[in-house]
Amino acid sequence: MRQLTHQISIGTRGRRLYDVTSQVCDWAAASGMKTGLLTVYIQHTSASLLINENYDRDVIADLERFFARLVPDGDPLFEHTVEGPDDMPAHVRTALTQTHLSIPLIEGRPALGTWQGIFLYEHRHEPAARRLVLHLAGA
Amino acid sequence: MRQLTHQISIGTRGRRLYDVTSQVCDWAAASGMKTGLLTVYIQHTSASLLINENYDRDVIADLERFFARLVPDGDPLFEHTVEGPDDMPAHVRTALTQTHLSIPLIEGRPALGTWQGIFLYEHRHEPAARRLVLHLAGA
Amino acid sequence: MRQLTHQISIGTRGRRLYDVTSQVCDWAAASGMKTGLLTVYIQHTSASLLINENYDRDVIADLERFFARLVPDGDPLFEHTVEGPDDMPAHVRTALTQTHLSIPLIEGRPALGTWQGIFLYEHRHEPAARRLVLHLAGA
Numbered sequence: 001m002r003q004l005t006h007q008i009s010i011g012t013r014g015r016r017l018y019d020v021t022s023q024v025c026d027w028a029a030a031s032g033m034k035t036g037l038l039t040v041y042i043q044h045t046s047a048s049l050l051i052n053e054n055y056d057r058d059v060i061a062d063l064e065r066f067f068a069r070l071v072p073d074g075d076p077l078f079e080h081t082v083e084g085p086d087d088m089p090a091h092v093r094t095a096l097t098q099t100h101l102s103i104p105l106i107e108g109r110p111a112l113g114t115w116q117g118i119f120l121y122e123h124r125h126e127p128a129a130r131r132l133v134l135h136l137a138g139a
Numbered sequence: 140m141r142q143l144t145h146q147i148s149i150g151t152r153g154r155r156l157y158d159v160t161s162q163v164c165d166w167a168a169a170s171g172m173k174t175g176l177l178t179v180y181i182q183h184t185s186a187s188l189l190i191n192e193n194y195d196r197d198v199i200a201d202l203e204r205f206f207a208r209l210v211p212d213g214d215p216l217f218e219h220t221v222e223g224p225d226d227m228p229a230h231v232r233t234a235l236t237q238t239h240l241s242i243p244l245i246e247g248r249p250a251l252g253t254w255q256g257i258f259l260y261e262h263r264h265e266p267a268a269r270r271l272v273l274h275l276a277g278a
Numbered sequence: 279m280r281q282l283t284h285q286i287s288i289g290t291r292g293r294r295l296y297d298v299t300s301q302v303c304d305w306a307a308a309s310g311m312k313t314g315l316l317t318v319y320i321q322h323t324s325a326s327l328l329i330n331e332n333y334d335r336d337v338i339a340d341l342e343r344f345f346a347r348l349v350p351d352g353d354p355l356f357e358h359t360v361e362g363p364d365d366m367p368a369h370v371r372t373a374l375t376q377t378h379l380s381i382p383l384i385e386g387r388p389a390l391g392t393w394q395g396i397f398l399y400e401h402r403h404e405p406a407a408r409r410l411v412l413h414l415a416g417a
Contacts, residue, residue, distance in 0.1 A: 001140045001276065001279045003416065005313060005382060035142060037178055037274050039315055039380050043391030045331040051238040052230055053184040058219035059230050065216050066231050070209075070348075077343050080336035091330055091337050092344050099329045099394075100380050102178050102239050104144060104274035111272045113182030116238075133389045135315050135382040137276060137279065137415060138142065140279045140415065174281060176317055176413050190377045191369055192323040197358035198369050204355050205370050209348075241317050241378050243283060243413035250411045252321030255377075276415060277281065 314416015
């Protein structure tokens with residue numbers, strides 16, 4: 001077994017899910033490995049990762065509607081408000097989703113299901129530069 | 140280090156948690172590896188994975204009660220309704236739980252705690268065929 | 279590639295987030311590996327793991343406020359009450375957060391972002407002894 005790492009920078013422009021499937025999978029496919037374990041890691045606490053449907057775009061819009069209702073901006077519950085009304089909700093949304101994803105590599109490709117895509121979930125409203133760290137171990 | 144992969148198909152019969160602990164752990168134990176990292180991956184966006192108590196069956200029933208209240212079927216918030224009133228809630232439940240689990244292998248067995256079980260969480264009401272991809276790297 | 283494992287025991291004293299970043303990262307750094315994948319696993323179903331901001335302590339206090347409101351102790355929804363009013367909420371909180379974390383090792387250190395810390399999230403009110411299993415594969 002051998003391993004590779006890679007870093008990706010994503011410029012986000014507001015709160016929503018950004019499809020990073022091709023950037024992640026193309027890098028893994030280019031490794032030439034046939035079998036392995038791919039890990040995607042995000043170095044932030046107000047943006048996160050998740051795998052969900054990437055076929056019908058209503059799904060990711062509805063996911064955002066759900067999280068906006070569950071964790072409202074400006075909630076008086078929160079005391080950490082110095083960075084703005086969307087900052088503490090961003091930390092909560094991060095806690096409720098993922099900071100890393102691991103996906104087996106099978107026959108040279110990440111074993112995503114037919115409808116699965118990999119998303120960076122930006123939780124802040126302002127533009128941001130987000131860093132992903134990729135790790136692949138295999139053969 | 141070496142690696143192995145395996146695929147499991149699970150036929151589900153409605154929304155609930157299905158205990159897959161023995162199927163996953165028996166495969167890992169049969170590898171003959173002593174130390175490693177086991178990853179379980181589900182190739183779906185309306186069914187997910189989680190580790191929780193598998194001793195008292197009230198726990199998994201209460202988990203389902205909680206998610207049914209948190210993400211109600213037919214919620215008018217959702218616009219993605221073409222696949223039925225339980226479809227978009229299934230995607231939200233998937234986002235709130237896990238698409239993959241990684242468990243260290245110690246002394247030839249996945250290092251589950253005393254009360255931990257591995258569950259496939261089916262979020263749709265109709266029967267479905269669900270695919271799990273297993274990856275084990277170790278020695 | 280080679281691998282190492284380690285176990286850490288953490289004594290908790292009530293419901294809150296405990297910062298375990300240095301214990302986890304110091305062990306990984308001491309391995310001498312330059313590149314790899316670090317996995318942290320918790321062997322419990324009423325305590326969990328998450329990565330979030332470890333700079334401003336208001337953040338983890340607000341996270342606890344959010345989860346206390348979302349999953350209230352003594353909720354009449356729950357039937358699994360024999361272990362106390364905080365037990366079933368602890369299982370739900372565990373399902374909503376993480377049982378394992380994987381972090382790439384880059385240049386000899388876990389690739390945490392500037393503000394990221396690794397937390398054990400104790401969901402029970404009584405003191406408890408919690409066990410973490412660490413796995414590191416790399417070179």
